[in-house]
Amino acid sequence: MNGIRFYFEQQGFSTAHADQLSTALFLLLAIVLAVVTEIATRKVLLKVIPVFALKTATTLDDLLLKHRVFTFIAHMVPAILLYNFTHAVFVFYPDIVPPVQAAFVIYLTILAILASLGSLDALLEKYNEQQVSARLPLKSFIQVLKTLVVSSGAVIVIAKLLGTSPLVFFSGLGAFTAVIILIFKDSILGFVAGIQLTTNNLVKPGDWIEMPKYGADGEVSDISLVTVSVQNWDKTITVIPAYALISEGFRNWRGMSESGGRRIMRSINIDMRSVQFCDAAMLENLRSIVLLGEYLDAKTRELDDYNSRFAFDAAVPVNGRRLTNLGTFRAYVMAYLRSHPKINTEMTLIVRHMQPAENGIPVQFYVFCNDVDWGNYENVQADIMDHLLAVLPFFGLRVFQNPSGSDITEAAHMFGGLQQDIASQP
Helix, strand or coil: CHHHHHHHHHCCCCHHHHHHHHHHHHHHHHHHHHHHHHHHHHHHHHHHHHHHHHHCCCCHHHHHHHCCHHHHHHHHHHHHHHHHHHHHHCCCCHHHHHHHHHHHHHHHHHHHHHHHHHHHHHHHHHHHCCCHHHHCCCHHHHHHHHHHHHHHHHHHHHHHHHCCCHHHHHHHHHHHHHHHHHHCHHHHHHHHHHHHHHHCCCCCCCCEEEEHHHCEEEEEEEECCCEEEEEECCCCEEEEEHHHHHHCCCEECHHHHHHCCEEEEEEEEECHHHCCECCHHHHHHHCCCHHHHHHHHHHHHHHHHHHHHCCCCCCCCCCCCCCEHHHHHHHHHHHHHHHCCCECCCCCCEEEECCCECCEEEEEEEEEECCCCHHHHHHHHHHHHHHHHHHHHHHCCCECCCCCHHHHHHHHHHHHHHHHHHHHCC
């Protein structure tokens, strides 16, 4: 550099002008070298690497290209070169060196942040391709890492703009801890909740959850650092704070889906006045039901043996033990459900009487459908109810139903006809 200045001084330039010309010449050379370096780097990184990425079995390098990680790295090479040439270029103007290097540090920091964020996005996308991602989503952790990267980069940039060391800036953050906690309260709570949700496998994308307080009743579509998005059954979107799932609780239907059975619990209210003993004619009709054949044979032998053992008077139906139409109907419901192809017989299967009340005696069946799809489940449930309601008259039973408008109208017509008959009698 001194030799160049000496050459310009021999050509008749003053020392000041020689310094300026020498600096301008070296600056031009540094810029040309940086441009050539960037072009060469881009040729290598952005031309050779994509070809190499297509030949590799892994998709990670393709994802890094997709998120422009290599592009940001290519831009960093000439900046690093210019940063190192700063002292040589501005040797005659040492006061310019610190601000110029600070500008390059800021530029490199921004590029490093962008490259880091792109790398994290690529890693997350690669991880989401794995089966384990459905059980252990890492989006919230990646967002925390992004926050740390951006925060650290921001501190470095601010420190360079203020002309101080980043270490000094970091050491001074302790006094603002309370403010930082207040500002990032939701993020901190969400991060802690995300760790608990993920570690304990409480919820994952695709789970159907229910949280009435927030109007959430649907499938989890996204889990982020602060919020959990739920697409409800009516296609609306509900956003819930992540920490609310831990602090307030929620219902997750995943266990139902993974168990292979979805519960059906329905009741039919029977008019108690239609309950009666089964006579010979009714038993003869009921024996024609295939599902009741074995039950009736076994039950009849059991009751006959019991009644003959104690010599009950069979002429009085109250004596001894007798089959009833309601008990036989309950046995039919049990046999019907066990033979139904859509009922999971390896899970709980109960048919029982509930407490009689003013609305009759409820006969409840508690079973599990082996098709957990909502639409198919509703069809199975409806088909079972349709069938059971239709076969009730075959057992001499009636459904209890409060009088409706048509019932009252029919009763009024009958009462009016009765009055006419009475009036017409002499």
